[in-house]
Amino acid sequence: MTVTAIIVAAGRGTRAGGDIPKQWQMLKGRPVVAYAIDCFVQHPGIDSLVLVVHPDDAANARWAEAQNLIVVTGGATRAESVKAGLAAVPSGTQKVLIHDAARPLITPDLIDRVLGALETHQGAAPAVQVTDTLWHGEGSLVTGVQDRTGLYRAQTPQGFHLAPLRAAHDAGTGEETDDVAVARAAGLDVAIVEGDEDNIKITGPGDFARVARAMRTTMDIRCGNGYDVHRFGDGDHVWLCGVQIPHTRSLMGHSDADVGMHAVTDAIYGALGMGDIGQHFPPSDPQWKGAASHIFLQHAVALATENGFEISNVDCTLVCEYPKIGPHQDAMKAVMGAFMKLDSSRISVKATTSERLGFTGREEGIAAIATATLIKT
Numbered sequence: 503m504t505v506t507a508i509i510v511a512a513g514r515g516t517r518a519g520g521d522i523p524k525q526w527q528m529l530k531g532r533p534v535v536a537y538a539i540d541c542f543v544q545h546p547g548i549d550s551l552v553l554v555v556h557p558d559d560a561a562n563a564r565w566a567e568a569q570n571l572i573v574v575t576g577g578a579t580r581a582e583s584v585k586a587g588l589a590a591v592p593s594g595t596q597k598v599l600i601h602d603a604a605r606p607l608i609t610p611d612l613i614d615r616v617l618g619a620l621e622t623h624q625g626a627a628p629a630v631q632v633t634d635t636l637w638h639g640e641g642s643l644v645t646g647v648q649d650r651t652g653l654y655r656a657q658t659p660q661g662f663h664l665a666p667l668r669a670a671h672d673a674g675t676g677e678e679t680d681d682v683a684v685a686r687a688a689g690l691d692v693a694i695v696e697g698d699e700d701n702i703k704i705t706g707p708g709d710f711a712r713v714a715r716a717m718r719t720t721m722d723i724r725c726g727n728g729y730d731v732h733r734f735g736d737g738d739h740v741w742l743c744g745v746q747i748p749h750t751r752s753l754m755g756h757s758d759a760d761v762g763m764h765a766v767t768d769a770i771y772g773a774l775g776m777g778d779i780g781q782h783f784p785p786s787d788p789q790w791k792g793a794a795s796h797i798f799l800q801h802a803v804a805l806a807t808e809n810g811f812e813i814s815n816v817d818c819t820l821v822c823e824y825p826k827i828g829p830h831q832d833a834m835k836a837v838m839g840a841f842m843k844l845d846s847s848r849i850s851v852k853a854t855t856s857e858r859l860g861f862t863g864r865e866e867g868i869a870a871i872a873t874a875t876l877i878k879t
C-alpha cells in the first residue's frame with residue numbers, strides 16, 4: 503500500500519504571534535516543521551511527503567525542496583490547503599496521512615496506530631479523551647457544566663484512503679477545521695486511535711515553551727566507541743590526546759598519529775552513526791599527510807552540532823607501557839576540552855599497561871579506546 507504524508511504548513515499562525523508563522527519559528531535550533539518532516543521521512547511505512555506552504559513563504563519552500571519534498575502552495579483555509587496537498591500526491595498513492603506542521607511532537611507509534619486502523623476503516627485519527635470537568639462560562643462566571651462523556655480532543659495525523667477523501671473534500675465547504683469533519687460529512691467511517699498528550703499543537707504563544715518542555719522528556723542519548731592503534735618508529739616524541747610528549751620513539755601514521763585523539767574522534771562519529779576518520783579523511787588523500795589530529799576532532803564535533811547534538815562526556819583509555827601518561831592527563835583534558843568546547847570535568851583520560859603482554863606490552867605501538875555520549879539538544 504503506497505502511503506503519502508501531507509504536512510499542512512500554509513497557515514499564518516496569528517494566535518501564536520511572532521515575526522514569522524509558528525511553523526517556521528525556531529524550536530531548539532530547528533524550524534518547528536522540521537520535526538514532523540523528520541518523523542515522516544524516517545518512518546518505513548511512509549513512501550512520500552508533500553509539504554503545503556503559503557505563497558509568501560517562498561524561501562521556506564526552497565528549503566523544503568532542497569530536502570527532496572514535494573512542495574505545493576496552500577489556500578486561505580486549512581481545508582483548501584489540504585485539497586492542494588491531495589492534488590499533489592504522487593500517482594500510485596492509496597492512503598494519505600494529513601498532519602499539522604504545528605504539531606512537532608508526532609511519534610512513529612502515533613503513525614503506526616493510524617496506519618493500523620486504516621486496515622479496517624476508511625479513516626482514522628488520534629485523539630485524547632477529555633478528563634477535566636468542562637464548564638460553560640460567560641465573562642468571568644461559570645454558567646454551567648458540560649457532560650464530558652464521549653468527548654475527545656482531536657489530533658493529527660489523520661489518515662484516509664485517498665479516493666474517498668478526495669471526493670469528500672470536493673464536496674466539502676472548505677471551512678472545516680479538520681479532515682475528520684470533511685470525511686464524516688461525506689459519510690466515511692473514522693476510527694479513533696489513542697492520541698498522545700505530548701502531541702501538542704502550537705496554537706498560542708505559551709505553546710512553544712510547553713513543546714520544549716515535553717521534548718526534554720523524550721531525551722535522545724547516543725553512545726559511541728572508538729578504537730585505534732599506531733606503531734612505533736624512529737623519533738623523539740609522541741602526540742597523545744593533543745599533547746606533545748618527549749619519548750625515545752615516535753608513533754607512525756599518515757597524520758600526526760595521535761592515537762588517543764583518533765579514538766575519541768571515532769567515538770563521536772560512532773555515536774552519530776556517521777562513519778569514522780578514515781571515511782572523512784582518507785589516508786589515500788595527500789592533503790592529510792602529517793595533519794594535526796585536532797582537525798579530525800573538530801570535524802566530528804561540528805557534525806554533532808549540525809545534527810543537533812551536544813557532547814555530554816568523553817572517556818579515553820591509552821594502552822601503553824611508556825610514556826607514562828599520569829603527568830600529562832590534565833593537559834590532555836584541557837586541550838581536548840578546548841577543541842570539543844567541553845569542560846574538563848566531562849573528559850576522562852586514563853592509561854593502563856597490558857602487563858607486558860601483546861604488541862603494547864612489547865612496546866611496538868600504542869592502542870587507545872574511547873567512549874563518547876551525545877545528547878540531542
Ligand SMILES: Nc1ccn([C@@H]2O[C@H](COP(=O)(O)OP(=O)(O)OP(=O)(O)O)[C@@H](O)[C@H]2O)c(=O)n1
Nearest residue numbers: 510511512513514515516517578579583603604
Ligand atoms: N490556510 C491554512 C491554515 C492552516 N494551515 C495549517 O493547518 C495547521 C493547523 O492550523 P492552525 O493551528 O489553525 O494554524 P494557523 O491557521 O496558522 O493558526 P491561526 O489560526 O492562529 O492563524 C497548521 O499547521 C497550519 O499551518 C494551512 O496549511 N493552511
Ligand SMILES: C[C@](O)(CO)[C@H](O)COP(=O)(O)O
Nearest residue numbers: 602656657658679680703705
Ligand atoms: C486539525 C486540528 O489540529 C485537530 O485538532 C485542528 O482542528 C486544527 O486547528 P484549529 O486550531 O482547530 O483551527
